[in-house]
Amino acid sequence: MNISEASELVGIPPKTIRYYEDIGLISSHRSENGYRVYDARDLHMLNFLGRARSLGFTIESCRSLLALYQDPDxxxxxVKKVAQQHRDEIDCKIEELQAMRAVLTTLVxxxxxxxxxxxxxxxxxSAPLKLHQ
Amino acid sequence: MNISEASELVGIPPKTIRYYEDIGLISSHRSENGYRVYDARDLHMLNFLGRARSLGFTIESCRSLLALYQDPDxxxxxVKKVAQQHRDEIDCKIEELQAMRAVLTTLVxxxxxxxxxxxxxxxxxSAPLKLHQ
DNA sequence: GCTTTACCTTCCAGTTGGTGGAAGGAATAT
DNA sequence: ATATTCCTTCCACCAACTGGAAGGTAAAGC
Known part of the structure; x- marks a missing residue:
């Protein structure tokens, strides 16, 4: 199957799939005409990546998760460590955003x-700047 | 005052101040030797920017806010519209992050x-991909 | 058989908001 | 006189793509 069909099936744009290949997240076979060809196994990997990305994992974390997934030992x-670290970072971001939100709400x-x-x-x-010491 | 002193006073790195000038957010006077010189008014603008950025406003929103600030009419x-839109975007991000967090928590x-x-x-x-249709 | 359209390829550039570093001039301290 | 610090500009890099150009291939229509 060509890239656009794979793209449809896994819900990842062709550009992004090529990008993932570019950075070495996935590989692909080529047919005689040079077109990328995807099989069930490739779709499986792409789907894995799509899920991980939609949970907010960075590309580098996805790389780790994929490596762990493919390592039977x-x-x-x-895996848990990667997921926990990611959740901690999400917690930080949520707190930052909630602090901003609180100030903005008051102002609005x-x-x-x-x-x-x-x-x-x-x-x-525009309140006067408070000099640090 | 030179850039590093201004930087200290407003808590924005010199690099960032130059960057803000580069993209036309602020302007600066130069002394004879070509060094940037900052006065109270400049510090005021920089401080305004620092506050707005720390509330998460994008550079473009900062540009709008600064323009509004300088327009007596x-x-x-x-202003309220800009702030409200920004808060709405923050709300969206918080919700996205909380959804991720919920899934991650379950998984962890x-x-x-x-x-x-x-x-x-x-x-x-790696759950099997559900085909859309 | 020819042409149009759709799809594929690669490569280059732009996005956001800076940050790091190199090369070179200017000011200050010793 | 020299060493250090500060200043300048410019170029490159970060994440994670996305848009578009230039050119080759395949399938559909006439």
């Missing part, structure tokens, strides 16, 4: 949002 | 994480 502890709620120029949002952003 | 509704908790190879995390990632 892996320890599940290794304090602004009347009419045609007049006075604006607590701009006031907050 | 602005309508606060414009289901994996024993020992020296054996069987792993529910890898099983989930």
């Amino acid at each position: 892996r320890a599940s502890a290794e 709620e304090s602004c009347r949002g009419d045609e007049r120029p006075d604006c607590p949002i701009l006031n907050a952003l | 602005r309508a606060s509704a414009e 908790e289901s994996c024993r994480g020992d020296e054996r190879p069987d792993c529910p995390i890898l099983n989930a990632l």
